[in-house]
Amino acid sequence: MTLTPMVQCAFRLAFAFLLANQSLSTLVVPSLAAEASTGTSEFRAPIETAQFIAVNALLIVIAIWVAFGIRTRLVAAIGLTIYTGYTLSNGGFEADNLGIGIFVAFGLALPLIVAGGGAYALYRKGWSGLTDL
Template sequence: MTVTPLAQCAFRLAFAYILANQALSTLVVPSLAAEASTGVSAFRAPVETFQFIAVNALLIVIAIWVAFGIRTRLVTAIGLVIYAGYTISSGGLEADNLGIGIFVAFGLALPLLAAGGGAFALYRKGWSGLTDL
């Protein structure tokens, strides 16, 4: 066994972690925060609440698919574009962490786009392997 399948699996899991972390930190964590004086949730959703929830749910689904290695190249490309667009539109590149996060996500996605998910992917040929079950 070579190091390449392990590295591909590590890149896949790290990229999935970045996507899930972004989605959960912007959707779930603000809704759990409560003000100490009132006990009421301090969640202030944007005006486009439906789109906000839909993009975060899509990022979570993409993170799950990347983690399991389902259609890794295609899903990684879609996830990278959605993550970068969502990050830029929500906070811009003024904050230091947002710009760094996009570059880290791109760095983790580049090997996945080039080589795929590796030997430890759940379904290496996408959904075509499910017809034989």
């Protein structure tokens, strides 16, 4: 038995963790850390808040799909694109760790895009396995 399926699974789980960590750290943590003086966190416009929540929810869904191995190549490409755009738009270009996060995301997603998610997936052929149930 070769180590390739296990390595692909490890890349898949690491990329899913990266996406989930980014989403949860920008969605949940700021809402928990309210200012002591006012008891409120940062206010946003209603449409901006809806977009913010939608992108974070989409990153969570992509992380779940990548973790389970559902259409790994396509979902990893979409997740990498959304993660990069989201990080660049929210992090600003002056952030010190901005390049590191994007570099790690590319390093984890490119093997998934090229080689797929490996043998240890929920449905190896995407949704085609669901039609036989």
